[in-house]
Amino acid sequence: MSTPNKTDGQVIELDTLNESSQRERVLASALEVFSREGFEGASTRQIAAGADCNHAMIRYYFGSKDELWRAAVSFLFERSDRELSVDDAMRTALLTGERKAFEDWIRRYVGYCARHPDHARIMVQASIRDDERLAWAAGEYxxxxxxxxxxxxxxxxxxxVLPRFETTLHAGYILVAACQMLFTLAPEVRLLHGVDVTDxxxxxxxxxxxxxMMLR
Known part of the structure; x- marks a missing residue:
């Protein structure tokens, strides 16, 4: 019986990294396809092609299209948590109403929306369907x-810094939509205005x- 050596460890680590990379490519492709086609319109073959992998790998990693959708949405919200996280100092500044901190947060959120228009698109698609997948995403994230x-x-x-309202419902959705919409509708913006919203x-x-427009 042989004892594992350094080379064995390197091979195992490389295999793990390759598998992780393959899984992330599938999730990235799934986000793109689901956000464009919706759950019903998307096919796992499209997703596999976008990830440059064998269609059988979808079933190997995720089992079903529904499980793949949930994994992709989890990946999406984990990404947003990571990219929009704030340190203790900024959190305190936001919770005490400091305008500069709020401006900085808006700039970060606009940047996130520009990098990841799939986030808004996939959630709009889910809201249109209004099914158990939306309920799951709402409860989880x-x-x-x-x-x-x-x-x-x-x-x-x-x-x-903001006008006074009894609830945050309308102000919250208006602010989020204002940040997202230019990037969510990027193809329309390009056709009508000739503008590349990734600039x-x-x-x-x-x-x-x-x-x-939003802040006083």
């Missing part, structure tokens, strides 16, 4: 994100415009 944002919006209202200057101007 969306309610938490809304509950985390609510005290920030109220703090900004208290400091006069860093366009992204920066959009953030400036959201801040100027």
């Amino acid at each position: 969306i309610k938490r994100q809304h509950s985390e944002m609510r005290p920030v919006l109220f703090a900004m209202m208290d400091k006069g 860093p200057e366009v992204i920066a101007r959009h953030a400036d415009t959201v801040i100027a």
Whole structure:
């Protein structure tokens, strides 16, 4: 019986990395296809082609299209949590209504929307269907994100950074839509205005415009 050596460990690690990379390619392809076609219109063969893998790998990694959708949405929200996370100092600034911190957060969120238009698109598709997948996503991720944002919006209202409303419902959705929509509708924007919304200057101007229109 042989004893595992350094080479054995390297081979195992490489195999693990390859498998992780393959799985992430499938998830990235799934987000793109689901966000464009919706759950019903998407096919696992399209997703496999986008990930440059054998169709059988979808079943190997995820079992079914429904399980793949849930894994892709989990990947999406984990990505947003990671890219939009704030440190303790910024969290305190947001919760005490500091305008500069809120402006910085809006710029970060606009940047996220520009990089990942699939986020808004896939959730719009899920809302149109209004089925158990939306209920699952709301329970697992969306309610938490809304509950985390609510005290920030109220703090900004208290400091006069945002207009005062009885609830955060309308202000929250208006703010999110203002940040997202240019990138969600990127093909329309390109056709009507000849603008590439991935241009860093366009992204920066959009953030400036959201801040100027929404904040006092």
